[in-house]
Amino acid sequence: MPSKKNQQRGPIQAGDIHSFGNMPIPKLTPELLSLVRTGDVFSLEQILEPGIPFWPGHPPVLIAPYMRHGDLPDLAPATVGNEIVNLPIHGGTHIDALAHIGKIKNGKPELYGGISAESAMDNTGFTAHGAENFPPVILKGTLLDIAAAKNLDVLPDSYGITGEDIRACEKKQNVTVEKNTAVLIRTGFSRYWKVDNDRFSNKGAGLNIDGAHYLAERNIALVGADTEAVEQWPFDPQGPPLPVHTFLLVENGITHVESLYLDKLAAAKTYEFLFIALPLRIRGATGSHIHPIAIT
């Protein structure tokens, strides 16, 4: 699959809407509307709080009261509370910006579209492929319950999901992975969330490079999972590191949504739905927390 050049268009402004990587310009088309039958809404976000699993290479989460009700007596009878929030963008339910992952070519890290990572980053963040470029994400969503398709509650630790696994799941669920869609993969690993964080972070089932190729050939818009990496973790030690991340994000502009909560949606056995996620447009950041939903 050829990588596509992402044309830079100058600083993103409030209200701008455009494509990002392999994601189309958002539009709520009749085809998408036809996915809505009951109008029921499923929240696919894990609660964001201290104690959630995340990779130690990321900064720590902190949610702490700053001003408490009663601190400003001059405002009486009104009172105000607020807090300090330090978020590790890549812990909790989030979407990766394409600035998150690069690949060394000719000795230098490159981002999607052949952009030099070094020239795109300084202490203010990234000037290309940063989170301020995120459009609203409004797509057909397809849930692939790989665990259920294998008659399992949860996939084995570090299981590598192949193209054949996806094909078998499509057949069992009677769905087809299509172009411009959000593919959500359920492994069952949510059961380890905050219960066995080491397992959640370090032994996640996920796509191997074969599974990633399968999805890229279908030209999907993005891929999500109920795991921290979407990718099989650890990746195959015989091959290069992070093969799925580099293949999907850097080569194909297909980004990841990680640490989704999919169990209630899977229990409803509704495999096709309207998927909406609204990433925060944080200037120069490598991703954003999101609260994605499925409308069935």
Added chain:
Amino acid sequence: MPSKKNQQRGPIQAGDIHSFGNMPIPKLTPELLSLVRTGDVFSLEQILEPGIPFWPGHPPVLIAPYMRHGDLPDLAPATVGNEIVNLPIHGGTHIDALAHIGKIKNGKPELYGGISAESAMDNTGFTAHGAENFPPVILKGTLLDIAAAKNLDVLPDSYGITGEDIRACEKKQNVTVEKNTAVLIRTGFSRYWKVDNDRFSNKGAGLNIDGAHYLAERNIALVGADTEAVEQWPFDPQGPPLPVHTFLLVENGITHVESLYLDKLAAAKTYEFLFIALPLRIRGATGSHIHPIAIT
């Protein structure tokens, strides 16, 4: 308008969907779907970045690279970037949780539903009315372009929007403020965003108590504006502080969406639309940044 008791239901879990304050349980009903004509999507979020206006009583914003592409040579050829993000929840486009505002009654601050603020807060945040309770927000949206209704580009500094102003705008736009809707008020103050932050933060046009009563009588779900306070700022020095915040949030469970970007939507002159916002479920926090959209 009587305040309603909000029944607490134990810790919110991933996937839980319920009402919050005056917001209904989310459902994409046929009535809401009928608002979608072209399917065009408007982004109503200001870009989140250093230099945006926010009230000094809130913690500072910080978006700073942490790991840069090339920092982990063992991962070659893959490279990874991430960052530290410290967000002032109440700066930038955001929605207030009901834990944000209280009112002193019998000498003690109370939140919506008569909950004691003191007993609901500790160093981990709020145990009631915190952001983890946010449902997806899926509502009929109504834009009230108060500035345009007065044939102005921007309302005067500190202008107090009355019920009569709203009524006149409804008439001019041929719309009616209805129950269970998101009402978005345009003052034109976005022109001062990052250009004249002092004016944006300290002299915002906004609802006065009369305008707030008008909206509460219509039993709306939430009210937003293209200003930092939604409320006229400063409020009337003759009356109690923060009269609109306390009346709407504490007495009526009608929350605020602040610092919206409404100019492109207003330019389209489409005053009724499908409004979607997906607040992050941050445990115990007093609000969340959002990237709200209007689908017309």
Added chain:
Amino acid sequence: MPSKKNQQRGPIQAGDIHSFGNMPIPKLTPELLSLVRTGDVFSLEQILEPGIPFWPGHPPVLIAPYMRHGDLPDLAPATVGNEIVNLPIHGGTHIDALAHIGKIKNGKPELYGGISAESAMDNTGFTAHGAENFPPVILKGTLLDIAAAKNLDVLPDSYGITGEDIRACEKKQNVTVEKNTAVLIRTGFSRYWKVDNDRFSNKGAGLNIDGAHYLAERNIALVGADTEAVEQWPFDPQGPPLPVHTFLLVENGITHVESLYLDKLAAAKTYEFLFIALPLRIRGATGSHIHPIAIT
């Protein structure tokens, strides 16, 4: 021992020097100078870095580059690096301000000198007994190597050091604990620093209330230890929580220096020395990291 009223003197200014709790006004007297024989300097600070032990009720440590050499090409040929530093004041080698600990009296928490904790704290920190009140600490220091006095490399987990233990150590070392001095207690627990953080944080040998009484009767200026709490941890479950902290800090104004590194000083078997620590004057904070030294 009667508690002493600490007279508040208005906001501390740069350069102000005064007493703090039981610490005298600093002066390098001939008596103190007589402690200096070789002039050798011992650093008593543990390196401050991620991965150090600290109690989970404190915010996380973060030391992360912000600007890197090369980020500001306009400055060439000069280059600049800096960082973001988030410090948990009570992790790492530090001194407690008297604002750190209170005791409930008549239903309300009180600080040293009968000051109401509630009226002294708001979102800007403490208006009484905060770290900006710290004078330079210049005292006679006495090392009590309790472990060595018992012919041990390290005291048993959670061992409670009694007055009799201190008396026996004084005798063995041929020293006497005196008024206005800094008493540094060595337990040997530094061996667990970053090696067994759980043990360091949760099973520290330390003063029990009997040992604390012994030191307070000698009217010392402050007490330090090579442990996280100075106090036996956990404290005796039959008695009230934090008995040593409340007795020393709240009742006697005798503050704590925690997580000292004493092994090299102890190896030199020099038990009396000039002790210097220079706490940062952080407005309203409950303590400060320090780099204390012993000059022998």
Added chain:
Amino acid sequence: MPSKKNQQRGPIQAGDIHSFGNMPIPKLTPELLSLVRTGDVFSLEQILEPGIPFWPGHPPVLIAPYMRHGDLPDLAPATVGNEIVNLPIHGGTHIDALAHIGKIKNGKPELYGGISAESAMDNTGFTAHGAENFPPVILKGTLLDIAAAKNLDVLPDSYGITGEDIRACEKKQNVTVEKNTAVLIRTGFSRYWKVDNDRFSNKGAGLNIDGAHYLAERNIALVGADTEAVEQWPFDPQGPPLPVHTFLLVENGITHVESLYLDKLAAAKTYEFLFIALPLRIRGATGSHIHPIAIT
């Protein structure tokens, strides 16, 4: 003056004492002791608090309560307070580590001793010349009250202090700048601290390159000032940026102490004293806040 190669010695451990740049190994020698006459102690630190001046390229200061007395009812009758402290290392009274400044040579930034800045920095900080290398600073201090020597209360904005200015001040004060000493320059700019931060940060009097050469020829250990840069600010636009920083730190290993409070010391007209500063050993950081003292 030739640059000296700083030999790296592996990770610094707690208790290690060694030299740093041009600073000698600390020892309280008889020569230093002879500087102590009255034993009086002067605090040379500005209070560290929100609202202090610092350069916008540095992260913001935050001192905010985290746990408040009463938050942990299980500890009653004991109560505990602590806070979140985010420190901009280069705002407030601080000492620069040699990792702070580099100079591009052969196209790459180099630190003191010819160390490659790029190879010495990653997301954990600096592996060379970081703050964990700081020894206790125990030196003869010499105050040069340049303002008073010119019969001024405060030097003119952006005044460049020359070697001749220093020579004249030495003569007037009857002192000599000597090898291995801490030279503290008083400009009078403390009067702008928190009163006119823009002036303090952006128009500071300070050393020009001629003055820096004069001090380096004397082979001093470090230079401090009551300004944010020590160096004349802005520097001469005809020459290279940051000429004094690069000459002193990178070429000579002579570090800076910035934003000192010198007014009370200057009022005492005691120009030679024992200078002590005890920098925190923060792994990989580019400096440390300090509370320096003069003992006269």
